[in-house]
Amino acid sequence: MGDGRKRFVRNAKDKQVGERFSLGRAFSCAACGIAHAFNTQRNMKIHLAVALLAAILGIALGIELWGWTAIAVCIVVVFAFECMNTAIEAAVDLVSPAYSELAKHAKDCAAGAVLVCAIGSVIVAAIVFVPPVMALMGF
Ligand SMILES: Nc1ncnc2c1ncn2[C@@H]1O[C@H](COP(=O)(O)OP(=O)(O)OP(=O)(O)O)[C@@H](O)[C@H]1O
Numbered sequence: 001m002g003d004g005r006k007r008f009v010r011n012a013k014d015k016q017v018g019e020r021f022s023l024g025r026a027f028s029c030a031a032c033g034i035a036h037a038f039n040t041q042r043n044m045k046i047h048l049a050v051a052l053l054a055a056i057l058g059i060a061l062g063i064e065l066w067g068w069t070a071i072a073v074c075i076v077v078v079f080a081f082e083c084m085n086t087a088i089e090a091a092v093d094l095v096s097p098a099y100s101e102l103a104k105h106a107k108d109c110a111a112g113a114v115l116v117c118a119i120g121s122v123i124v125a126a127i128v129f130v131p132p133v134m135a136l137m138g139f
Pocket residue numbers: 041043085089096097098099100101103104107108110111
């Protein structure tokens with residue numbers, strides 16, 4: 001491992017001797033995590049496409065501020081949970097590369113949490129978008 005990568009390692013032992021990352025480096029690690037989730041998770045790309053679609057629909061329908069707030073919260077929550085799901089998958093693969101019932105439960109529950117957020121977001125989207133669409137159709 002090169003010196004640059006070594007300096008980026010921070011484990012429990014480093015923390016015990018008081019070694020700390022700068023705030024900038026901590027943000028850089030978080031950005032790497034988001035980029036990794038986008039690059040490796042098909043669902044992340046689907047979430048991005050749906051988020052863009054919701055933004056276009058919101059602009060086209062001229063939704064109110066409360067609607068934008070609700071849609072923004074849903075987008076943020078789904079992205080955050082997908083990142084957490086990616087982290088859990090990586091940790092499970094690290095400790096349990098072979099089949100294990102516990103590994104299955106951990107991954108299934110993490111995926112279930114994302115699904116709960118996605119279903120909630122669809123319900124919120126219906127509350128926000130259906131009334132203006134109905135009005136546009138003359139109902
Ligand atoms: N080590 C394991 N032991 C038992 N079951 C596993 C294991 N790894 C994965 N699985 C099963 O396979 C499923 C898919 O796991 P995988 O790591 O491929 O996630 P994924 O397809 O990227 O999931 P997601 O779509 O949620 O991102 C898990 O939900 C789990 O049921």
